[in-house]
Amino acid sequence: MNKQLRIGSGIGIGIVLLLGVCLLTNCKGGTKAPQEDLKVDIKDKEAILQDIKQAEKIFQALPSPLESAMLIKSAGARFEAKLLNPVSNGNNYVTNKAMALNLGIYTCDLSFASLYEQTQLLIDYMNAAKKMADGLGILKAIEQEDIDRLEENINNSEVIMDIVSQTFMNSNSYLEDNGQPATAAIVLTGGWIEGLYISTQLVDMNDFNGNKLVGRIIDQKLSIDILINLLNSSKGNPAVDEIIVQVTRLKNVFDKIKIDTTPVRPEYDPESKTTVLKSEIKTDMTPEVFMELSKIVMEIRNSFVI
Amino acid sequence: MRSVKTILLPAFMLIAITGYVNAQCKAFAKRECLPKLISYTHDGNYHAAVLVEGEEAELYKTFYSDMDYRVSIVGDEKLPDIEFRVLDANKNVLYSNKDKNFSNTWDFKLQSSQQLKFVIKVPSATRSGQTPLSGCVAIMFGFKLKR
Numbered sequence: 001m002n003k004q005l006r007i008g009s010g011i012g013i014g015i016v017l018l019l020g021v022c023l024l025t026n027c028k029g030g031t032k033a034p035q036e037d038l039k040v041d042i043k044d045k046e047a048i049l050q051d052i053k054q055a056e057k058i059f060q061a062l063p064s065p066l067e068s069a070m071l072i073k074s075a076g077a078r079f080e081a082k083l084l085n086p087v088s089n090g091n092n093y094v095t096n097k098a099m100a101l102n103l104g105i106y107t108c109d110l111s112f113a114s115l116y117e118q119t120q121l122l123i124d125y126m127n128a129a130k131k132m133a134d135g136l137g138i139l140k141a142i143e144q145e146d147i148d149r150l151e152e153n154i155n156n157s158e159v160i161m162d163i164v165s166q167t168f169m170n171s172n173s174y175l176e177d178n179g180q181p182a183t184a185a186i187v188l189t190g191g192w193i194e195g196l197y198i199s200t201q202l203v204d205m206n207d208f209n210g211n212k213l214v215g216r217i218i219d220q221k222l223s224i225d226i227l228i229n230l231l232n233s234s235k236g237n238p239a240v241d242e243i244i245v246q247v248t249r250l251k252n253v254f255d256k257i258k259i260d261t262t263p264v265r266p267e268y269d270p271e272s273k274t275t276v277l278k279s280e281i282k283t284d285m286t287p288e289v290f291m292e293l294s295k296i297v298m299e300i301r302n303s304f305v306i
Numbered sequence: 307m308r309s310v311k312t313i314l315l316p317a318f319m320l321i322a323i324t325g326y327v328n329a330q331c332k333a334f335a336k337r338e339c340l341p342k343l344i345s346y347t348h349d350g351n352y353h354a355a356v357l358v359e360g361e362e363a364e365l366y367k368t369f370y371s372d373m374d375y376r377v378s379i380v381g382d383e384k385l386p387d388i389e390f391r392v393l394d395a396n397k398n399v400l401y402s403n404k405d406k407n408f409s410n411t412w413d414f415k416l417q418s419s420q421q422l423k424f425v426i427k428v429p430s431a432t433r434s435g436q437t438p439l440s441g442c443v444a445i446m447f448g449f450k451l452k453r
Contacts (some may be wrong), residue, residue, distance in 0.1 A: 061367035166349035281418035
């Protein structure tokens with residue numbers, strides 16, 4: 001989460017408290033506020049500043065919807081349009097929570113469609129994501145000119161990914177810059193859950209052992225704590241609190257998966273000017289644990305899209 | 307009333323300034339940090355903050371074995387060169403840009419997926435008695451499928 005936005009959020013809370021004091025004192029000129037009230041204000045202010053200080057320097061970076069979709073494709077998964085959240089569902093989302101979750105979900109779906117060159121679906125899903133962003137009041141996140149540019153470059157995957165990445169950045173930076181880190185966290189949660197849902201649905205149980213896609217799903221154990229920390233930074237927001245309960249169920253299943261890694265050895269490759277972080281990994285997820293994980297992911301995702 | 311005014315006025319001013327600074331920081335990130343990801347696909351996430359000399363920020367992210375990554379960490383030109391270190395889950399330092407002449411990009415890939423921690427620091431360059439400098443620091447990641 002962005003430091004400034006956390007500060008913005010903290011200031012927002014401070015302002016609400018301060019305005020509350022203003023209302024309690026009727027904001028009348030010449031009336032001295034009771035000393036006790038003022039003491040409480042200062043205490044609250046100190047607590048807020050302390051909160052800001054503690055939270056200000058930590059960013060929890062969840063995989064973006066584009067990255068999640070890329071991971072699914074790189075694992076050799078096929079495209080299944082029926083797994084995406086139908087764009088017609090967009091009319092059902094009227095609360096901020098539903099719109100934020102489905103902005104993340106539709107962005108993941110449109111990323112998935114773009115990587116598999118599903119041109120018409122890509123435009124449909126960009127429009128669906130725009131509808132969610134507009135509903136959330138995110139100005140200039142996805143503009144008509146982005147959709148026009150998408151149509152003009154429909155066969156140019158680099159331009160398409162660039163547009164998808166930019167529009168997502170516009171949404172999440174707008175939310176963070178405007179003191180809505182909770183909504184930004186919910187958008188990211190929606191995108192991450194959609195990626196996990198699509199992955200789990202695409203696993204062929206007859207080809208479970210050594211399946212690359214299963215490996216990618218196991219890797220998400222590394223991100224579950226990042227997700228929980230991200231949501232915890234907006235704890236107290238009712239929508240976020242509901243999601244924390246759901247995601248904690250998921251964490252309990254991820255905790256059953258074992259990942260053992262040898263120490264990481266960085267090695268520089270002068271030819272590619274790249275550092276290779278070498279380590280061996282051993283993972284263990286039984287088909288039963290996978291089925292349990294898959295079931296909970298589906299329940300969570302279905303609760304997001306209804 | 308005077309005490310309320312004393313608190314409210316700076317608070318409102320702080321909000322206005324924060325909003326302005328946020329917008330400036332976002333523009334800075336797009337202008338200075340994003341172009342350094344060239345040849346990689348930006349993941350779409352945005353991390354930027356105003357840091358003061360001597361301040362540190364931390365970033366946690368999972369990286370996957372199928373990808374090549376580039377991180378771009380750029381600070382406002384009025385700040386000293388930004389330092390960053392990359393640590394694994396056991397707190398071993400895997401990379402420090404101090405050893406690479408404070409390079410603001412780092413290309414890397416992983417043999418197996420890992421959660422890494424980035425520690426970003428604005429070194430202190432101000433002498434005692436001077437006001438510490440502050441400015442925007444942006445962190446962005448790009449990826450592409452492994453070659």
